[in-house]
Structures are given as C-alpha cells and as structure tokens.
Amino acid sequence: MMTETKINWLVKKKQGLYCIPGDFFIDPIAPVHRALITHAHTDHARPNNKLILSSKETLELMKLRYGNNYCSTHQSIRYDETVSLNNLKIRILPAGHILGSVQFLIEYKGYKLLISGDYKRTFDLTCKTYEPIKCNTFITEATFGLPIFNHPDDKEEAKKLITSLTNNDKSTHLIGVYALGKCQRLITLLRNLGYEKTIYLHGALMKISEYYSEVGISLGRVQKVSDKSPSELISNLILCPPSSLNDKWSQKFKNTIKGYVSGWMRIKQRVKQKNIELPIIISDHVDWNGILQTVNDVNPSEVLVTHGREEALVHYLKSLNYQSSALNLIGFEDENE
Amino acid sequence: MNNFSQLLNDLLLTSSKKKKIILIYKYFKKSRLEDKAWALSILLNRFERKFLSSKDLKEMITEKVGNTLFKYSYDYVGDLAETISLLWESNENIRSNINLSQFMRSISECSDKEKLKKKIKFNLDSSSEDQRYCILKILTGGLRVGVSYGIIKESLTIYGSRTSNEIEEYFHGFQYHFKDFFEWLDGQNLPGYIDRKQLFNSFMLANNFKYEEFIKLNSNKFTAEYKWDGIRAQIIFSKIGKIFSRGGEDITQSFPDINISDSGYYVVDGELVIKKGEDILSFNNLQKRIGRKKVSKKLIDKFPIHFIAYDILFFNDLDCRSLPFLDRRNYLNDFIRLKKLNNISLSKLINFSSWGHLKNIKENTLNNHVEGVVVKKKESIYQKGRVLNGWYKWKRDPYSFDFIIMYAQRGHGKRSSFYSDFTFGCWINNKFEKLVPVGKAYSGYSNEELKKLDLWVRNNTTERFGPVRSVKPGLVIEISFDNINVSSRHKSGVALRFPRFSRIRWDKPISDVSILEDLKKLINS
Numbered sequence: 001m002m003t004e005t006k007i008n009w010l011v012k013k014k015q016g017l018y019c020i021p022g023d024f025f026i027d028p029i030a031p032v033h034r035a036l037i038t039h040a041h042t043d044h045a046r047p048n049n050k051l052i053l054s055s056k057e058t059l060e061l062m063k064l065r066y067g068n069n070y071c072s073t074h075q076s077i078r079y080d081e082t083v084s085l086n087n088l089k090i091r092i093l094p095a096g097h098i099l100g101s102v103q104f105l106i107e108y109k110g111y112k113l114l115i116s117g118d119y120k121r122t123f124d125l126t127c128k129t130y131e132p133i134k135c136n137t138f139i140t141e142a143t144f145g146l147p148i149f150n151h152p153d154d155k156e157e158a159k160k161l162i163t164s165l166t167n168n169d170k171s172t173h174l175i176g177v178y179a180l181g182k183c184q185r186l187i188t189l190l191r192n193l194g195y196e197k198t199i200y201l202h203g204a205l206m207k208i209s210e211y212y213s214e215v216g217i218s219l220g221r222v223q224k225v226s227d228k229s230p231s232e233l234i235s236n237l238i239l240c241p242p243s244s245l246n247d248k249w250s251q252k253f254k255n256t257i258k259g260y261v262s263g264w265m266r267i268k269q270r271v272k273q274k275n276i277e278l279p280i281i282i283s284d285h286v287d288w289n290g291i292l293q294t295v296n297d298v299n300p301s302e303v304l305v306t307h308g309r310e311e312a313l314v315h316y317l318k319s320l321n322y323q324s325s326a327l328n329l330i331g332f333e334d335e336n337e
Numbered sequence: 338m339n340n341f342s343q344l345l346n347d348l349l350l351t352s353s354k355k356k357k358i359i360l361i362y363k364y365f366k367k368s369r370l371e372d373k374a375w376a377l378s379i380l381l382n383r384f385e386r387k388f389l390s391s392k393d394l395k396e397m398i399t400e401k402v403g404n405t406l407f408k409y410s411y412d413y414v415g416d417l418a419e420t421i422s423l424l425w426e427s428n429e430n431i432r433s434n435i436n437l438s439q440f441m442r443s444i445s446e447c448s449d450k451e452k453l454k455k456k457i458k459f460n461l462d463s464s465s466e467d468q469r470y471c472i473l474k475i476l477t478g479g480l481r482v483g484v485s486y487g488i489i490k491e492s493l494t495i496y497g498s499r500t501s502n503e504i505e506e507y508f509h510g511f512q513y514h515f516k517d518f519f520e521w522l523d524g525q526n527l528p529g530y531i532d533r534k535q536l537f538n539s540f541m542l543a544n545n546f547k548y549e550e551f552i553k554l555n556s557n558k559f560t561a562e563y564k565w566d567g568i569r570a571q572i573i574f575s576k577i578g579k580i581f582s583r584g585g586e587d588i589t590q591s592f593p594d595i596n597i598s599d600s601g602y603y604v605v606d607g608e609l610v611i612k613k614g615e616d617i618l619s620f621n622n623l624q625k626r627i628g629r630k631k632v633s634k635k636l637i638d639k640f641p642i643h644f645i646a647y648d649i650l651f652f653n654d655l656d657c658r659s660l661p662f663l664d665r666r667n668y669l670n671d672f673i674r675l676k677k678l679n680n681i682s683l684s685k686l687i688n689f690s691s692w693g694h695l696k697n698i699k700e701n702t703l704n705n706h707v708e709g710v711v712v713k714k715k716e717s718i719y720q721k722g723r724v725l726n727g728w729y730k731w732k733r734d735p736y737s738f739d740f741i742i743m744y745a746q747r748g749h750g751k752r753s754s755f756y757s758d759f760t761f762g763c764w765i766n767n768k769f770e771k772l773v774p775v776g777k778a779y780s781g782y783s784n785e786e787l788k789k790l791d792l793w794v795r796n797n798t799t800e801r802f803g804p805v806r807s808v809k810p811g812l813v814i815e816i817s818f819d820n821i822n823v824s825s826r827h828k829s830g831v832a833l834r835f836p837r838f839s840r841i842r843w844d845k846p847i848s849d850v851s852i853l854e855d856l857k858k859l860i861n862s
Contacts, residue, residue, distance in 0.1 A: 146406075146409060146410050146413055147402055147406050147410060147423075147424055148410045148413065148414060148420065148423035148424055149423075150423070245754075246747060246753060246754050246804075247754065248754070248791070248792070248795060250754045251754045251755065251791075258753070266423070267413075267414055267419070267423075268346075268349055268416075268419055268470070269414065269415060269416055269419065271349075271350065272349060272350075275352065275747075275749065275753045276350070277350050277351065277352075278350070279350070309409065309413065311409060312405070312406055312409035312410070315405050315406070315409075316405075316406060319403075
C-alpha cells in the first residue's frame, strides 16, 4: 500500500501501479492482464502483457522491439478520443518525451488523475510537445529532481558536437545515445544546424531509426557502421548505444573522440568517471524548473513523485503547500533516458 | 576568467598527458602576463589561500536554496565547488568581463570577510556556469584536473626559452604570483631576491645497465654502492636549509627531524629512508612521511628518517661537481665527520673484484630493501641529468611468482575500451579452494597480448561492478616484482613492489599455482 495519499483508488502492487476501478496497471514491470503503457522505453513498456492500451506509435515500437510477444491484444487511442472503461474515462495527451509518448488522464467520479510517465517541456522535432491539463492528482517523474539540473539549450549543445567534428577532422567521433528517442532527436538537431554528411549508426540503432523515417520524421542520410571500414569512418560521426562506448565493438575505430548525449553529462565528476571527452547535455526528461513549471500548469492538490530523486522534490513541493509523497516504485532505470 | 575556466574544463575532460601539456602550453601562449602568472600559482596550488572557508561558501548557497535542497544536491554531486556552481542562479543581465588577475587581485587584497562575500557573490552572479565552477574551485582548492608538477614543467619547457634543467633548478626560487618567472622564461634576468644558494641543483642520474654491458668495461675503474629503496633527495645545509625531491620539489616541511641548518653552504645528494636502530625499513613506512606539510612528533618517533649520503655538490662554497667521484667522496666523508648527525650516514662502497663477483653480492645481499647496486666511474664528474659514461644502476633480478587473475578493470585514455588492469591472487591455503588478492598489474604485456587478455576477460566474466569485472579463476600469469614486504593494509598480508606481467601462462592449470605461504617465504629470503 501507498503512503497517505488523497487518491484512494490507486495502489502499488508488486507488478507496479494499479488502478482499482479500472482493473489495470500502468507501465507494469511484470506481465499483467491489462496495462496502460506511457511510452516504448524498455523500463516502461515490457513484453507479454495480455491487453495493452497506448498510442499507435508506442504499440508499433513495442512490436518492433519485442516481435509478436509484445502483447496478446492491444488497443490504440487517438489524441482526440476518450475511452470509457467501467466507470472511468481515459484520455491521452502528448508527453513530449519520445515519439508516441503519452500521459494518461484518468477521471473517476469527477476526480482527475494525470499520469505523465516520462516527459519534457522542450520543443522536439521527433515528437508532439507536452500538453498540460488541469488535474487533482499529478504523478510526475523525478529523474532530474534536484535543483542542480537545469538543462542548457539543446541547439547550443548540438553545436558543440558540430564544432568538435569541424575541429577534429582526423578523429572518429563515437557518440553514445539512447537507441529510442535520443538518437533521432540528436540527428534532427544536427540536420537543422546544417550538418548534411551521412551519419553512421551502430546496428542496434538502425531498426528504430528506420521506423522514425517511415512515420515521416526525416533523418537525412543514415547508414549502418558495418558497411564501412574503420579507416573510411575517420572524420565521420558514429552514433551507438552508450554501453558500446567501452565494449569490444568500439576498439576497432581509429583515433576516437568519445561523447555521450545525456542529462547526466551536467555533472563533471560523472563525465570524468565515464571517460567521456565530449559531454553533450541533452535530455528527454524535464529538469528541475520544468517539473515545477508543470506542477504549476496542471495545478493539482496532490503530487506523487516516482523514479529519480524523489526526496528533494517532495520536500520542496511540501514547502509550496502541495500534498506530496514519493511512490517508491521499482524497476525504472536511472541511466536510460 | 573565460580562458582559464575553459582551460580547467578542457583539462578535466582530457586524460592524455600529452594533450594536457599542449593545453597548458597554449593557454600560457595566448594569455596576458598577469593572468598566466596567477594561473600557474593556482594550478600548482602555490599561493596563500586566506579567502572564504567551505563553511562560508555553504552558508552563501543555503541562504539561496535552503539547507535541505543544498544537502540533497551536495550528496548527489559530491564536490562542493561543482554543487554550488550548479545551484547558483546567475543574473543573465549582468555579464562581467573580469579577467583572472583582476579577480585574484581583488579577492587577495580584501581583508574584510563581509566585503569579500559581497565581491564573490557579485562575481558568481555575473558569471557563466563554467566560470562559477572555476571561481569556486579557486576558493575551495583541490582542482582535481589531473595536472602534476611534471606536466606543468613540460609545458613551461615548450613555452619559454629555458631548458627543463634550468626550470627545475630555478623554479622553486620564485615567489607567487610568478610574473617575474614568466619574464625570466622569456629571456630576462633573474630577479634580485633569488639566492642561488637556496635553489635546487639538477641531479646526476644513472642509466640502467645489464651484466652483458658491464663485462665490456674494466671493473677496476668503477666503484659500487647499494641502491636503497627510498626516495632520492638533495639537502642544502645552510642558514635556511632546504630539502628537495628528485623532481626539484621543496619537501623541507615533511622532514623537520633532519637538522639542515648550518652556517656554511653544503649541498649533499643521497637517499631518504626510514631507519629504526640498525634496520632500514621498507618503502611502505617511508610513504607515511612523504607529502605531509605538518609532521607530528608521534609520526617522527614511529617512522624516524635517515639520510644515506652518497655525493656532495658543494663543500662550504667549493663547487665539487667538476672533481672526480673519489675526490668528492673525500669531501663528503669530511662533511659527515664534521656534522656528526646521527640520522645521516655515508653510503658504503662495496668491495668487489670483478663484475661476476659484484653480481653475486647484489643477488645475495640479505637486506630486502636493497634494490640493486649503483656503479660509478671513479673519475666521473657530477653532471646534470642522465649522462652516458657516468653512473649505472644494476637492479637485482626481479622476483617472480605465478598468480591467478581475479578481477579486471578498464584502463584510461587510449586503453579505455580494454580490460587492462588486472588484480591477481593466489590460493589462500593448501585446500586450493579460495583465492586471496595479492596485487594489481597493468604493464609488461604486448599490445597483442592485451587484446587476447581483453577477450579472455569478456568471455570469462562472472560479475560486473561498474568498470570492474570479476572473472572465473582460470588464467595463470607470471608476475615479476622488485620487492615483497609484510603489509597490514592488504588482506593477503603482503605488498609487492612494482608488479608487472612477465608471461601469460595460457597452458598452466590453476591447480599448479602455489599458496600464500609459499609467497610469504620470499620475504627476507
């Protein structure tokens, strides 16, 4: 059971958050009979649920990742549609996190619960922008829930990469990006800044990037790394999953400059720890001020805080007279964003 | 401020020593004299830090964000300067163009704490995040950008018209902030306050030599002394007195138990060791005394310092360096008889009849803290640096022992994608079930071997802890090391000196590796 909360029809079970009147889970960590999925990142969207309900893109991305096991049956909701389930009304709104990411607005007996999943407020060419809506209880993430996190302008950060590519044309730039979302957002930022060369992708990034192109998000010329020899890739940009920066795969490239695109790159000591020479601070999560702005916009009487640095945020929201507590859900990864 | 904060940032993100040298050199090249002078004193931490305490800085930030949010943030970041630089909300409307020297002068001259706080606040308000980080790092000290005296010395050598030897000798005579030092680097004369007699003199260094090379030489023309496992030091016995390390750093403060004051001027070269009664103790003991600014009486009693003198450069104003070695020995002998200090002694000459005989003595000496011998040509004069035809070091054959790889860690820089640092161990007892870690080695293998080792680690990983992997016991390596000592700090109870790979025993089964008891038998054997 949860700590004292205003909302009494939402509980925490070992599979995750459970809505009693609707008989469904939200982003469960183990297979359940019915689930609402906010977005397709693997810590939120897991395979083998019976029925899942989400945006069309999220469902398609899940299928792309998990194959036919992604669920038994599914239902997609449009943005302008309201689904009725038992005595509940369910609506989706864009969360601005990645392609297909949504918030769920669940109304039961006139009481409105807004589950935002992962979200951000910054403009992003690869997904719909976050839409705030008034609610009674707001569930927010707190990945960057400390006042030290204040994301810089993403175009300026992308420029750092272009500058480095220009100044170090005898190097191979190896940049760690999360496969779904960050990879494609970075590419669109670079394209908008006029970077027209082919961008080379690690195999793990190909499928998802192709999907983005199919749904009309233009990424320019991208190609699989393995098509080229390491010496042909000098002076080029290669994107790969962060974990590949230090694995065997990365050893074959010549004269590398290693970068990492993440909100965590804000912390110099972390950059050093990870052996990163080119930190690029771009995040798909809200920063501290973004969370506070959103709480103000959706104007709830209660804020529940999940995954991340909950304590500081709960403390601060209480000082602003919100009722607030931490959900302490498990299974959500810190590093992936 | 901008250039210097950029420099700190670049240094932090670079792990290559070569690139760091170039970064610092470029900064010196493009900066104004006053700025680079301050930069140098900050990089070397050689200036009076009478600014604000950490407590003051914490107060300044908690006034802005409250105690709780500060505490959570500080816990997360772990570095005070960085935490404050991230939490401080600057005023976008004011941007100051203050340069490093203006800033440093303004805060150094300010003696009133409240006024100083105001100044710092104003500067933080009008700075970018990287500049705030830089300001706060200057205030808190501890830059943590991985820059050593050696790296800075190399960039100064590229920068100016002085040689590495000259910089080594004169640098420590200059006072902060080093404006006149840079003028001197650019070719001007030494400032008047520098007293040559208080300065370091470059050491004469020995070349590594092997038996096959020695036998080409006539052994009658050479002397030999034991090479002790301590640290090289140069002591200036004079009114003020100084002790310098091998790199020319002033280490006088760490060794107040050596009486260096003298009405004359004597410069003596030798080795610092810890000696209790008649016994010279291991290097581990000496490490307790190195790098300390204040030394307690307790520490002095527990680890008494001793100086083994082996050469003399100045004998009461007489420059002995152009005299042959044996003549210098006579002066050295006189000096030691004259001084009568119980913690200074003369390095003994070894009697030997041939190279074979000396080799025998070197290998069979019972003292565990003898690294080998130093062979010196009787007629050699004292020259700066590593000159041919002067001194030769002849190390004892290393010990070697077979171990099993237990953990592997990723390297840094070029090796960051390779598992290149290996923790090895041996069986704890003759049940051959449990391993105990003994040491860590990260050199001695070829590039080809490193690739094979890396692959082996990846294929045999059992657990991962960040950059470290534990591996299934299965690979035997032969490790060479210069010495072995008892150690209470290590679980195994022994510490190896400079362990490195000598062979990878792909063929050898782990059951053939010896037990800890066998390793311990090497101590004082």
